[in-house]
Amino acid sequence: MGMTLVEKILAKAAGVEKVSPGEIIIAKVDIAMSHDTTTPLAIKPFFEIAERVFNENKVVIFFDHVVPPANIRSAILHKKIRDFIEKAGIKNVHMEGVCHQVLAEKYVKPGDIVIGADSHTCTHGALGAFATGVGSTDIATVYALGKIWLRVPETYRMNILGKLKRGVYAKDVILNIIGYIGADGAVYKSIEFHGDLIKEFSVSSRLTLTNMVIEMSAMNGIIEADEKTLDYIGRKGTIFHSDKDAEYEEVFDFEMNDLEPQVAKPHSVDNVTDISEVEGLEIDQAFIGTCTNGRVEDIRIATQILDGHKVKEGVRLIVTPASNRVYLECLRKGYIEKLLRAGAIVTNPGCGPCLGRHQGVLAPNEVAISTSNRNFMGRMGSPEAKIYLASPATVAASAVEGKIADPRRYL
Secondary structure: OEOOHHHHHHHHHHOOOOOOOOOEEEEEOOEEEEEOOOOHHHHHHHHOOOOOOOOOOOEEEEOOOOOOOOOHHHHHHHHHHHHHHHHHOOOEEEOOEOHHHHHHHHOOOOOOEEEEOOHHHHHHHHHOOEEEEOOHHHHHHHHHHOEEEEEOOOEEEEEEEOOOOOOOOHHHHHHHHHHHHOOOOOOOOEEEEEOHHHHHOOHHHHHHHHHOHHHHOOOEEEEOOOHHHHHHHOOOOOOOOOOOOEOOOEEEEEEOOOOOOEEEOOOOOOOEEEHHHOOOOEOOEEEEOHHHHOOHHHHHHHHHHHOOOOOOOOOEEEEOOOEHHHHHHHHHOOHHHHHHHHOOEEOOOOOHHHHOOOOOOEOOOOEEEEOOOOOOOOOOEOOOOEEEEOOHHHHHHHHHHOEOOOHHHHO
16 A cells, blocks of 8 residues: 555655554654744743754744734743744744745745644645644754654545636635534544645645645645745755555545635634625724735735725725735735725734734724634634634725625626
């Protein structure tokens, strides 16, 4: 019996010829990452193991969740992290956007083992890497030793078929899949995406898919790397392919020809419906950004809808590019100016509004529509607020109308 894509990557990292689901391995780590929310809890356990990180080229720390610091407490934590960075010999430090976007731009290669102290580290599977999130004490061990124990996951193969209608995007695809599988329908599974639609998708769209596999409790998501991948990252890596006789725990075929724009209703990501079921619901805030949908492609789509329109009076539209690189490209293309003229607030790159830390916190009883990956109670501020998840196109159209709106009218 052959091996899946993830099994091949894990076997290489473990230094063995073959691994099987359920097997416990010790894998060498290529990239280890934490940010300003998860790093502080890793500091004490790290120094109980080592004085310096295992490899200064393979450890990356980000200031992205509350940047610049929004309050004294955040500023103190940032100082604590900077002290740790100096003492532990960490050289790769960034304050230029969301960790997952910058990792994709500057570090991750096909075939890598990427371990991050953030649940959405699974994003990097779109680049043909094995990427998964761990806790702060786990990342402390990785920083010290450069390796991690893993249980080899069973794999779900998902064949994404058909052609998307106008106004339907990768975000709609993954929301539809999560709605079908359920929030706990893929616990500790590897999600391997295949199909003609995946091949057609840009790397930005693929990153949206793998970013959200954690919302069905998967361990990781992965897509075979191709020329699009290498063009996007500008780096070489080891490209693996699943064997034709690889064994999958389950195979799903998702036909997307008739898919409508999707919306996840409060307070669960798998509470997904067609837009017609929620259209017309009034909103207070619209948010475009995050590691899910803060790339150039996403901002371009939103700008196309907003160009020539104004954000509805009484509605806040917040746009947060995922990285400085994204921001600069959007500036060059004129997107930022058009967004500002439409009435949007454009923030510095980071995670702030997504998790309700700053730059867009919701008050009680407010309603937001967001391109982020989670709509849990209290996620963006008050636990009495409501969050709806959708594509950048749907969020932009909703900002224009002041209520959840079908983007196809604007395309």
